[in-house]
Amino acid sequence: MTENYVDKFISAIQRKVNPEIIEKIDRNELCIKEESKTSKNKKVIIKSMKKGCMAFNIDKHPREVYLFKEETKVSDEIIIYIKENKEIIVFIIEMKSDKISSAFKQIKYGKIYIDFLIGILEEEIGYEFHKEYRGYIFTTKCSEKHPTKIPKKIKATRKLGDIYLKSFPANSNHDFRYLSLPIEY
Numbered sequence: 001m002t003e004n005y006v007d008k009f010i011s012a013i014q015r016k017v018n019p020e021i022i023e024k025i026d027r028n029e030l031c032i033k034e035e036s037k038t039s040k041n042k043k044v045i046i047k048s049m050k051k052g053c054m055a056f057n058i059d060k061h062p063r064e065v066y067l068f069k070e071e072t073k074v075s076d077e078i079i080i081y082i083k084e085n086k087e088i089i090v091f092i093i094e095m096k097s098d099k100i101s102s103a104f105k106q107i108k109y110g111k112i113y114i115d116f117l118i119g120i121l122e123e124e125i126g127y128e129f130h131k132e133y134r135g136y137i138f139t140t141k142c143s144e145k146h147p148t149k150i151p152k153k154i155k156a157t158r159k160l161g162d163i164y165l166k167s168f169p170a171n172s173n174h175d176f177r178y179l180s181l182p183i184e185y
Contacts, residue, residue, distance in 0.1 A: 006052040009082045012124045023055035030055050032077050040097040041170040044138045048176045052082040078114050088129045090114050096139045107135035133163040142167045156185040
């Protein structure tokens with residue numbers, strides 16, 4: 001009998017993770033909103049979210065990460081996609097109006113944060129997953145347009161350690177089936 005890794009991992013998330021940061025995926029859609037009144041990047045909608053996806057809003061106030069004396073800006077949103085083959089794709093999402101270079105440190109912090117969370121959950125369920133990391137920056141400064149034809153792979157624009165980075169247009173809808181395609185650099 002095959003064990004259902006997806007259900008066990010999601011069950012561990014529901015038992016261990018503070019429900020205040022778990023995002024609701026409504027009718028297979030996730031709406032990520034920027035709370036800053038000065039931001040030109042107000043929201044991004046990700047459609048066609050798959051079974052095995054969980055989203056976390058890490059951009060809560062106060063931005064206190066346990067153990068630190070001061071606020072630590074981790075990232076706006078983290079989506080984990082747990083697959084049956086014991087693989088997890090981690091999407092570390094930043095929304096930027098202007099300078100995307102400021103997102104890189106937040107994406108690195110997001111990876112450290114999610115590694116801690118996944119490590120605790122792996123210990124909880126007794127499995128170790130293969131992990132792939134993607135830093136997706138939704139920005140008003142993106143020159144790339146939505147593809148008219150869905151490619152077989154996504155081409156990352158750069159790599160930050162083991163995190164594939166890619167920018168996407170802000171204030172628009174995106175299809176998770178495209179965002180979760182295999183990625184290469």
